[in-house]
Amino acid sequence: xxxxxxxxxxxxxxxxxxxxxxxxxxxxxxxxxxxxxxxxxxxxxxxxxxxxxxxxxxxxxxxxxxxxxxxxxxxxxxxxxxxxxxxxxxxxxxxxxxxxxxxxxxxxxxxxxxxxxxxxxxxxxxxxxxxxxxxxxxxxxxxxxxxxxxxxxxxxxxxxxxxxxxxxxxxxxxxxxxxxxxxxxxxxxxxxxxxxxxxxxxxxxxxxxxxxxxxxxxxxxxxxxxxxxxxxxxxxxxxxxxxxxxxxxxxxxxxxxxx
Numbered sequence: 001x002x003x004x005x006x007x008x009x010x011x012x013x014x015x016x017x018x019x020x021x022x023x024x025x026x027x028x029x030x031x032x033x034x035x036x037x038x039x040x041x042x043x044x045x046x047x048x049x050x051x052x053x054x055x056x057x058x059x060x061x062x063x064x065x066x067x068x069x070x071x072x073x074x075x076x077x078x079x080x081x082x083x084x085x086x087x088x089x090x091x092x093x094x095x096x097x098x099x100x101x102x103x104x105x106x107x108x109x110x111x112x113x114x115x116x117x118x119x120x121x122x123x124x125x126x127x128x129x130x131x132x133x134x135x136x137x138x139x140x141x142x143x144x145x146x147x148x149x150x151x152x153x154x155x156x157x158x159x160x161x162x163x164x165x166x167x168x169x170x171x172x173x174x175x176x177x178x179x180x181x182x183x184x185x186x187x188x189x190x191x192x193x194x195x196x197x198x199x200x201x202x203x204x205x206x207x208x209x210x211x212x213x214x215x216x217x218x219x220x221x222x223x224x225x226x227x228x229x230x231x232x233x234x235x236x237x238x239x240x241x242x243x244x245x246x247x248x249x250x251x252x253x254x255x256x257x258x259x
Contacts, residue, residue, distance in 0.1 A: 009106035012066050013052070015116045017103045017183055018080065019060040021096050026087055028058045033138045036061065039082050041151050047075045052156050053116075055123045055139035062120045064107070076102045105183050117160070118174050119182045126195070133174050144170060193233045197242070200227055221245055225253050 020026035027033050033056040040063075044051060049067035067075065084097035107113050121141040124130035133141040143149035145167055147157055164170040177199060204224050210216065216224065225243045228234065229250070240250040 007104075007106050008069055009108060011106075011108055012068060013107040013113060014063075014065055014067065014072060014104045015107055015120075015183055016063040016065065016072075016076065017060060018076070019099045019103075021099045023059050023099075024097075025058040026083075026097055027056050027061065030137075032087070035086060036079075036083055037138070037151065039079060039086075043075055043078050043082070044151070047071055047078065049075055050153065050156060051151050052160070053120045053140045054151065055120045055136075057123055057127065057138075062123060064113075064116055064120055072104070103183055114163070114173070115178055115180060116182050118176065118178075119180075121174050122177075133171065141174065196231060196233050197228065200231060201242070216243075222249075222253060225250055226257060229254050229257055 027036060036056060037054070040051065040054070049065055049071045051063065051065045053062075053064035055062045065072070065075075080098055080102070087097050088094055107116055121133045121139055124136040124139065125133065130136040133139065134145050136142075140149065140152055143152050144157055144161055147154075147161065149157060161167075161170060164173060201224065204227060205211075208220065210220075221243045222245075225239055225245060228239045228242065229236070236250045236254055237247055239245075240247045243250070
């Protein structure tokens with residue numbers, strides 16, 4: 001399959017992700033997470049770009065940054081090569097460390113910018129390895145909360161935090177889930193989609209204080225179906241199954257919503 005051409009950002013801001021080959025946990029040890037952040041800092045001193053947010057997970061890394069096309073390519077190439085050499089040496093292995101080239105998406109407006117920022121900081125929460133964004137050591141959430149960072153400039157820390165009244169508002173914002181897939185990662189897409197569906201169903205059930213979906217009456221099923229249709233993350237056939245409705249009934253609801 002041919003590679004998809006990159007979409008370049010008019011704002012120069014990108015959400016970037018790199019992943020271990022075959023989902024290998026290339027950042028599983030604390031020393032590895034520390035090392036990749038040190039490398040980011042060192043390379044950033046030579047390749048001028050602005051890092052805005054980061055999160056190092058066990059098998060992948062998220063970055064939110066501002067750079068021109070050449071800077072981004074140079075920075076990611078150097079990071080990939082430098083870390084691969086380091087990892088292979090300490091793991092006494094050889095071969096590829098990262099899965100394909102890095103993934104990137106353009107961040108074109110303020111709303112999407114803050115959504116990506118939240119998505120990155122929420123990675124440890126979604127993975128079930130931390131209960132609060134500020135309890136995870138390897139993301140920029142604490143950089144913002146403490147207003148100090150070895151990687152992110154004071155200017156960017158201040159610019160982001162000025163959008164919130166105080167630290168509590170920043171933390172509260174990061175606890176919101178907006179049900180959006182922020183980067184096209186095929187390996188995670190189905191998993192993320194299922195999370196969005198489950199979250200929407202749970203919110204609906206809590207709204208009416210049902211114990212489970214078996215208590216739903218016809219009007220409730222239709223309301224839930226409309227919610228799932230508007231999310232646009234799964235097929236009408238799947239929605240029919242989730243709501244215990246016929247395919248034809250779901251198609252009719254879909255037609256009504258499009259009028």
